[in-house]
Amino acid sequence: MATLWQFAQKINKEQCRLAFDEPMSRHTTFCIGGPADLYIVPLTMEAFAASIGLCNQYGVPWFLLGAGANILVGDRGIRGVVIDTAALADINVNETDPATDTACTDVTARESQVCLRAQTGVRIDTLAEEALIHGLDGLAHFYGMPGSVGGAIFMNARCYEHDIAEHLATAAIIRPDGRIESINSSDYAWSYKRSPFQEGGPLHGCAIASASFLLPRGEQLMIANTMRAKLADRRAKHHFDYPSAGSVFKNNRSFGKPTGRLLDELGLRGRRIGNAAVSPWHANIFVNLGGATARDMRALIESTEELVFRSTGWLLEREVLFLGEF
Ligand SMILES: Cc1cc2nc3c(=O)[nH]c(=O)nc-3n(C[C@H](O)[C@H](O)[C@H](O)COP(=O)(O)OP(=O)(O)OC[C@H]3O[C@@H](n4cnc5c(N)ncnc54)[C@H](O)[C@@H]3O)c2cc1C
Numbered sequence: 001m002a003t004l005w006q007f008a009q010k011i012n013k014e015q016c017r018l019a020f021d022e023p024m025s026r027h028t029t030f031c032i033g034g035p036a037d038l039y040i041v042p043l044t045m046e047a048f049a050a051s052i053g054l055c056n057q058y059g060v061p062w063f064l065l066g067a068g069a070n071i072l073v074g075d076r077g078i079r080g081v082v083i084d085t086a087a088l089a090d091i092n093v094n095e096t097d098p099a100t101d102t103a104c105t106d107v108t109a110r111e112s113q114v115c116l117r118a119q120t121g122v123r124i125d126t127l128a129e130e131a132l133i134h135g136l137d138g139l140a141h142f143y144g145m146p147g148s149v150g151g152a153i154f155m156n157a158r159c160y161e162h163d164i165a166e167h168l169a170t171a172a173i174i175r176p177d178g179r180i181e182s183i184n185s186s187d188y189a190w191s192y193k194r195s196p197f198q199e200g201g202p203l204h205g206c207a208i209a210s211a212s213f214l215l216p217r218g219e220q221l222m223i224a225n226t227m228r229a230k231l232a233d234r235r236a237k238h239h240f241d242y243p244s245a246g247s248v249f250k251n252n253r254s255f256g257k258p259t260g261r262l263l264d265e266l267g268l269r270g271r272r273i274g275n276a277a278v279s280p281w282h283a284n285i286f287v288n289l290g291g292a293t294a295r296d297m298r299a300l301i302e303s304t305e306e307l308v309f310r311s312t313g314w315l316l317e318r319e320v321l322f323l324g325e326f
Contacts, residue, residue, distance in 0.1 A: 004038050004081075007060055015047035016040050017087075024073040024324070027065060027084065029146050031243040032294050033073025034324065036063075036082035043087045045119070045180070045209055052207055053178020055081055063323065064207055066151025067123065070245050070319065072301075074326035075294045085121035085150055088209075092117050093134050114217065115169065119210045120150030124157075127213075128227060137218030138167045140226035144234045146246070150208040155319075156195040160230065165190040169214040174207040193250055193319065238279065242287035248301055249284055249316040259316065260284035263304065266311055273300045294326055 008018055018040055024033030042048035055062040061080030065071075094115050114136055118127050128143040141160040142152070151157075152164045153171065168185040175181065188196040188203065196203040234240070249259045263269075263283035271278045272289075274296035279285040286300060305316050 004060070007054070007058055007081075008038055010054055010058075011040060011051060012047050015044045016042045016051065021077075022082070024068070024077060024082070027082075028068035028071055028073055028245070029243055030068075030072055030245050030288050030292075030297065032075075032288055032292060032297060033071075034075045034077030034294070036078040036080075036324075038081045039084065040081060041084045041087050045088060048083070048085070048088060048120075048207070048209065049174045049178045049180050051081075051083055052174050052176070055083075056176045056178075064150065064154075066121070066148035066154075067146055069146035070151060070155055071321045071323050072245065072294055072297055074298075074322070074324040076325035078324035085119075085148060088119040088121040089123075089126070090119045090210075091122050091126065091130050093130070093136075113214045116213045116215055117210060118149045118213075120148060120208050122149045123147070124149065124152055131213075131215055132220065132223050132227065135217055135220045135223070136215035137223055138215040139213065140223050141230055143227035144231040144239070149211050153208050153211055154195055154197045156190050156193050158193055163190065163192075165195065167213045167215055168211055170212045172209040172211075173203060174209050176205050180209055238281040239285070241281075242279070242289060244279070244285050244287045245320045247284045248286050248304075248318065248320050250319045252314070252317065255314060258284070262308070262312070262314070266308065268304060268307070271300070271304070273297075273303070276300045278304070298322065298326055 011018060020038055021035040022039035023035050025031050040051050042051055063078060063082050065082050065084045116131055116136060124142050124145050124147045127149060128139045131139045141162045145157060145159050147157060157164045165185060170182055170184055172180055172182050197206060198204060251259050255262050260283050268278050269283045270280045275289040275292035276296040277287055277289050279287045286297065308314055308316050
């Protein structure tokens with residue numbers, strides 16, 4: 001295999017920003033994580049697709065970074081390439097697909113629905129705000145959730161009983177060889193925090209380039225009120241007081257209660273390893289009190305899993321993804 005330095009020469013530097021040994025703590029909401037060997041920020045969709053194709057062609061391991069709101073990166077960082085989608089942030093209503101240039105008419109046939117198209121790096125807040133500007137409903141519940149369109153679709157993010165996949169009509173995806181093609185969301189199975197892009201799914205190894213959401217028209221004032229209420233609720237629950245990745249574990253109907261309450265009842269709020277702590281306000285959110293290491297956070301997460309298993313027999317399912325070397 002070529003060295004990463006040699007590999008970097010193949011990347012189109014006019015259409016990508018590149019950095020070696022980029023600290024991932026700058027790019028994760030935990031503010032934790034060691035360096036990525038090679039960090040690439042594609043500025044165009046063509047460069048994004050080409051970077052993925054090249055990584056696969058040269059056998060270079062790669063990871064896609066959205067807003068870094070659901071990952072814990074190890075202190076020793078990530079070997080290989082991290083491709084940050086932040087600059088792929090075009091958004092439009094009822095126009096052509098920013099990735100494939102296909103017209104939107106195919107998915108807007110249904111009356112009173114409008115197609116909102118966003119490239120993968122668009123932040124969820126921006127997506128919801130753009131929907132509001134056009135008087136489109138369906139995304140207000142997601143307002144305040146950190147993350148990008150691509151990350152939300154990959155995770156099938158869920159807020160206030162709504163999955164992001166609910167209004168997803170089509171997506172442009174990048175196949176491992178760098179080809180861009182369009183898919184219909186309804187051709188795939190989506191379930192609680194599961195998407196076809198995750199391990200074991202039929203689109204695993206593909207990247208999300210852009211997404212089209214088919215949204216009903218709504219009353220602007222009501223949409224704005226819902227957004228305001230959701231943001232206020234998150235603030236009241238101290239979501240933004242300390243760096244975190246949101247809920248660490250998924251809910252599970254078998255528990256008969258939200259995972260946060262289960263952890264709460266076991267007295268885990270405030271539990272601490274180093275500067276990694278279970279939030280004093282919400283036991284399913286773990287926070288970085290300042291300078292926490294990935295090792296401490298991981299130990300806190302894994303020891304919580306053990307503790308819950310020993311006390312209740314339940315196996316917690318992790319929502320936060322571990323990445324890189326710890
Ligand atoms: C304060 C706070 C509150 C939160 N509240 C919620 C909540 O209410 N509900 C909820 O579901 N989550 C919540 N989260 C978690 C997080 O916001 C979501 O999981 C979000 O969808 C992650 O998006 P991201 O862009 O940050 O993804 P990242 O963390 O960057 O990546 C997550 C995964 O998506 C993959 N990915 C990213 N972009 C692409 C792409 N273009 N193509 C293919 N794969 C890609 C990555 O490779 C990775 O595997 C919260 C997090 C925080 C910090």
